Amino acid sequence: MMPHRRVFLTTLVSVAAVSFAAGRLLPKREVATPVLPGAPEAQRHTPESLPPSDLGIQIADIAALPFDQTYASFKSTSPETLRSYCKQLQDIPVRPKRQAALAAFFKALIHVDPGLAKDLILQLNKADRWTALFAIRDTAPPRSMQAVAEVLLTYDRADISSCSWDMLADTLDEWGHSDPLALKQFLENRGDQDVERYYGELVRNWAAYDPEAAQEWMNDLIARRPPSPELENGGSELFEEHAWRSSVEEMLTAWVRGFLEHDADAAMQYVLVNVATPQVSNALVSFAGELFAMSPDRARDFIHRLPEEQRPRAIDGVAEKANAFVRSNARDNSTSPRFVAEWMLQFPADVWEGSISNVLHQWKAADAGELLSWMGDLTAETREAVVRRFPTYVLRETAERDFASIMQARDAGLRDVLLEKLMRGASDAREAMIDVLGRSVLPAAEQARLAAMIPMPSEVMSVAVDDGSE
C-alpha cells in the first residue's frame, strides 16, 4: 500500500508543479481593453449600432473617467465613432460641463489619433476650440506636436501671441526639444505661412543635437537670402526685410546657445575665439546666462577669459537668471537673487554694477528684509555701489510697500540713504508717498525733509532734458 501512496502523492505534486509553472511562464494574453462604461463589447466598433441616447449620457461623463479607460477605449474605437462622440459633446448645453468633457476627450484623442484631433478641433466653434486647443497643447506627446502646431497655425497670430508670449513659438520649441528634424520639415513645408520667425526655435534645438548640420542649414538659408543691412537714421523699410533680419539675428544667437548645450567646452572656445564678430557678440548675453545655469564656476572662468570690454555684457546675462521665486535656502538655489548677487561680487564693481539692478529688483520682490540685511553687511565701497543701483522707481500702487520694505533695514545709515533714494524716485507717486510718510513712524521733521526730496514730475523731465539722458 505504501508504494501506491508514494506514487499517488508524487504524481499529484508533479501535476501541480507543472501546472503552476505553466501558469507562471506562459505569456499572458493582451489585457482586455476597457471600454467606456455601458458600451457593449460587441457593439463598440460600430457607431451606427450604438444607441445615441445611451452613448450621449456616457460620453458626456468622459471627464470623470480615468485616462487609462478613455485611452484604451479610444484605441479600439473607429474614427467615425470618435467623430460622433465629439459631435455629442458639442451638444452638451451647459458650458462648463461641455468644456470639461471636450478637454478630456481631446486629451485622450491627441494620443490616439492626432490627425483626427486636429480635424475635429477645426470644426468646433470659437469658444470650444480654445478649450480643445489648450487640452492638446497641455498633454500632447512629442509625436503629436505637429497636430498642435497645425491647429495653432489656423489662428490669427495676434490671438495666440503678444510682445511677451507666443503660444506657437512655445509649442514649436517643445517639439524641437525632442525632434528638431521633424520640426525642420514642418517649417520648410510651410514657408508661405509666416513661420520664418520660428527658425530660432529650430536652430537652437537642432544645434543642441547636431550643431554642424544646423549651422549648414542656417548658413545656406542666409546665403540664399542675405538680410539687408539695417537702415540708419530711422529710414523706413519693408516689414518683411526687417522681420527677416530679426529672424537671422535670432538664428545666429540661437545656434550658439544650442552649441553650448551640445558641447559646452567647444562652445566656450568658439565664443572666445569669435566674440569680436557681431553674431557671436550678440549671443554673448544669453550664452553667459545659459552657461551660468549649467555651472556657475564654469561661467566665472569663462568670463575671466573674455576681453575686459565684453565682461559686463556677459554678467548681464547672468543677472537675468536671478529669479525672485527661487529662495536663498532652496535645495537648488543657484538662481536665487542672493546666490547670483554674491556670485557677481566675485568680479570688480565696474564689471557688475551696471547689471546688478535686476538682481536687486528680484530680491527686493522676493524678500526685501533679507536683501537689506545683506546690504548692511557689505563693505562700505561695495555697499555704495549696490545702493547706487538699488531699484527705487515708485508707482502709486507700490508706494506703501516700497517704503515699508526699506523701513525693514536694521542699519539706520543704510535705511536713511535708501529712503532718500526712494523719495527721489517717487515723482510719479508724489501724493501717495507723501501720504505714506505722513502715516509713518518717522518724526515729523524727518517726514518733511524726505517729502521735500520728492521731485515734481516736471522737474524730472527738465533734468532729463538738461542732461540729455532719457
Next chain:
Amino acid sequence: MWLVLAAACFLVAPLAFAIGRIGAPRPPDRSIEHALRSSEVRAPETRGAAAGPDDFANIRIENLCDVGFDQAYQLLRSAPREALTTWSRRLEALPAGARRTAAVKTFFKTLAQIDARTAVDLALALDRHDPRWAAIGSVSNAVPVAELPEVARMFTALNEKVSVNDLIGTWSRSDPAAAAEFLAAYPGDVENEDVASLMMNWAALDPAAAANWLAHAEPKRRVPETYASFYAGWVEHDRAAAFADLAARAGDETFLKAIETVAQNLFTESPDAARAFILALPAGAGRRAAAGQITGYFSRVYLGSDPLKLKADEVSKWLLTLPDDVWHEEIGQVISRWRRDDGAAVEAWLAQTPFAVRDRVLASYCRAFDWDEPSTGFGAGFAISDPHLRRETFRRIFADMTEEAREALLEKIELSPAHAREITSVLERL
C-alpha cells in the same frame, strides 16, 4: 485508486495553473525596451543589452521622448514605483538643455495621466530648479480632471507664489465646490481673477451655491470683477432670473461691470439676446453701460488682437433698435469706424434712417469727426435738419477746445460761405 488519482490531478492542475498565473510578474513591453535602447539620438556607448525584462534599471529612460506614446505609456504603467523614482532622478541629473527638458516633460506628462499621485510626489521630490518646475508644469497640465485634487495637493505643498488660475478654471468646470474649498484653504496668493474663474463656472452649474459662497467670502472678493463673472455664468444657467436680478441692481455701481460683461457676452452670441438684456434693464446708467461696452470697441484703442472682431455696420444698425438715450452719445464713433471701411454704405444707410432719429444719429456722427479728415463729420452736422440741434452739436464740439485747436480744426474743413457763417455764429456765442 488510479481513478481517484486522475480525479485529484484534474482538480489540482487548473488550481495550480491559476495560482502560478496570478502571481506571475508583468514584463515590460520588449518593443519599448528595444526602442529605448536603440535610439539613434543617443551615443553608441549608451546602448547595451539588458539583463532581462525585469531589469527596469537598464531602460534608457533618457530616450523616452523618442518612442511613441503608447510605448512610453505601457512602460511607465508597468514600472514599479522604485523604478519611476530612479528614472525621475536620472532625468533630473541630465545636463541642462533641450534633451533634459524634453525627457522630463514627456516623463511627467505621461506619468501624470497614469498615476497622478506618484507623478506629484516625484515632481515635488526633484531638487534642481528647472527640471522641478518643468515637471510641476507638466503634471499640472496633463493630470486628468478626476485627479485634479492631486494638483491642488502639489500647489499646497509647494508653498510658493504659484498662480492657481488654470487649476481653478479647469477644476470648477466639473467640481466647483471642491475648487472653492481648495481656494478657501490655499495658503498662497489667491487673486480675485481666480475667484472670478470659479464664479463663472459655478454660477453656470449651480448659481444658488455660487451666490451663497460669494456672500460668505471675504469682503475683498465681492468686487465688480467677481460679480461680473458670477452673472456671466448665471446667465448661462437661467437667463431670465439673471436678467431680473441684475436689473434690480442696475443702480449700484458695483454691478456695472457685470452688466457690461453680460451685454458683451450676449452680443457675441446674438445681438437680439443683447437687446433683450438691455431692454430688461431700467433706463439709465445700466443701459448705457451695456451698450457702451459694445460701442467701446470702436472708440477705445486695443493693443494686440481684437477679441470680438465686431463689425461696425452691424453694431450701428443694432444700436438703432434700442431706445435713443442708450445710443445717441455713442453711435457716432461706430459710424465713423464704419465709414473708414465703406463710406458709400454709410451714406446709403444714413439716407434711409427714419426721419425721427436721423438728426440725432447725424449729431453723434458729427461729434465723432475724424481729426485727420473732419469735413465728413462736419458734413453730417450740416445735414442735421433741426437748426437748434445743429448749433448745439457744433457748440459742444468747440466748447472744450483751446483757441489754437479751433483754428487748426477750421483750417482743415472745407466750408461753404453759408456754413462758414453758421460756424462763426456758433463760435461767437461760446
